[in-house]
Amino acid sequence: MPPAVYVLGSSIFVLGTTEFxxxxLLPTIANDLDVSIPDAGLLISAFAIGMTVGAPVMAVATLRLPRKATLLAASAVFLAGHVVAALAPNYQVLMGARVVTAVATGAFWAVAAVVSVRISPPGTTARALAVLVGGLTLSNVLGVPAGTWVGQQLGWRAAFWAVAALTVVTALAVVALVPRAAGAAIAPPRVRDELRVFRGRRIWLALATTATFQAAMFAAFSYFAPLLTDVAGVDEADVPLVLALFGLGSFIGITIGGRVADRGLFLNIFGSLVTLAVAMSVLALVSGSTAGAVVAVFAVGVAGFSIAPGLNARVFVVAGDAPTLASSVNTSAFNVGNTLGPWIGGAAISAGWGYVAPVWLAAGLALAALGLAVAAWAHERRHERALTADLEPVGGPAVACPAPPVACDA
Structure with a gap:
């Protein structure tokens, strides 16, 4: 991988840290700004909605701008949003800063994905995207706990200042190491070409698989803490360690998944979804055992995140020469799953089904995503056969041309 890919992965680490x-910090923010915990929690939802809507909108708005300039502009807006958040005098200003920051995050992610793929060697698309997703994973393992600790020790505003400082560092790295013409297309991109991708079923099946998979992950992951303490008997003080183990499994899964996906996208997608459904089922069955639950949580991390490179690379394959808008909409699909998953899991708990129910629902959603992936694979086979048929001359297959000097018009 070129150094610039790792620079972009580091930037995603910073962006992911602020999201989660x-x-x-919710209790501290709620107390300082005199709002309820549920109202403070809307700051998380606002970020997800901002990314869902903002990523494709900004992708279209910046389509004809140089890629590197777009990355730096998104970083500047992201930085400004954190300065405003750190100085926010009230809840409304903080909410506005979160939405603006989310839009910048969506724009950066979409362009960073295109740049990473285009500057990487042939045959390494999934591995390049795995570096970006790896940055997001590390943000959950390292960035989120560090940000929470800084906020608890120095106040929630200090956490935003810390992220702002890291943004300056990663932006300078982008200036130094990302090539000026990184990600540039041979011909200037056009919105019409980018929208043409969405006329067929291939892209919609890919996006539906992404959203359903992500809903499966977050339906269970959102309620791992009460599952571990109330069902598995894990001490509350040890929950962060178990979640860190989940994060380690996620990083391992992404690394393996990127290499598998470069050998076969559907091999990666099918294998990951089957393994995820099995891992979720095992977690539900052994959730009453402390050791069993801890091992199963690790396995869910490996299985779940191993699919991320394949899902992202699949969109690039479908989009062809017009990947920017498709990549941004795939980011939105992930955030749709982020929104629906916790709601589905929470509805099961509110219905009185217990903390194990979201895990069973997650297993079912993983199988639903597998069904969508199978449908996408079947449609892809038909698409390939149609292309092959279009390339054959009228009247039958191509005729082999004899060796020179015999003339041949076949």
Missing amino acids: MIAG
Whole structure:
């Protein structure tokens, strides 16, 4: 991988940290700004909605701008949003800063994915995207706990200042190491070409698989803490260690998945979804055992995140020469799953089904995503056969041309 890919992965680490670290700061923010915990929790939802809507909108708005300039502009807006958040005098200003920051995050992610793929060697698309997703995973393992700790020790505003400082560092790295013409297309991209991708079923099947998979992950992951303490008997103080183990499994899964996906996208997608459904089922069955639950949580991390490179690379294959908008909409699909998953899991708990129910629902959603992936594979086979038929001359297959000097018009 070129150094620039790792620079972009580091930037995603910073962006991912700000998305999730606020969960550990909700009581402090609610108390300081005199709002309820549920109202403070809307700051997380606002970020997800901002990314869902903002990523494709900004992808279209910046389509004809140089890629590197777009990355730096998104970083500047992201930085400004954190400065405003750190100085926010009230809840409304903080909410506005979160939405603006989310839009910048979506724009950066979409362009970073295109740049990473285009500057990487042939045959390494999934591995390049795995570096970006790896940055997001590390943000959950390292960035979120660190941000929460800084906020608890120095106040929630200090956490935003810390992320702002890291943004300056990664932006300078982008200036130094990302090539000026990184990700540039041969011809200037056009919105019409980018929208043409969405006329067929291939892209919609890919996006539906992404959203359903992500809903499966977050339906269970959102309620791992009460599952571990109330069902598995894990001490509350040890829950962060178990979640760190989950994060380690996620990083291992991404690394393996990127290499498998470069050998076969559907091999990666099918294998990951089957393994995820099995791992979720095992977690549900052994959730009453402390050791069993801890091992199963690790396995869910490996299985779940191993699919991320394949899902992202699949969109690039479908989009062809017009990947920017498709990549941004795939980011939105992930955030749709982030929104629906916790709601589905929470509805099961509210219905009185217990903390194990979201895990069973997650297994079912993983199988639903597998069904969508199988449908996408079957449609892809038909698509390939149609292309082959279009390339054959009228009247039958191509005729082999004899060796020179015999003339041949076949």
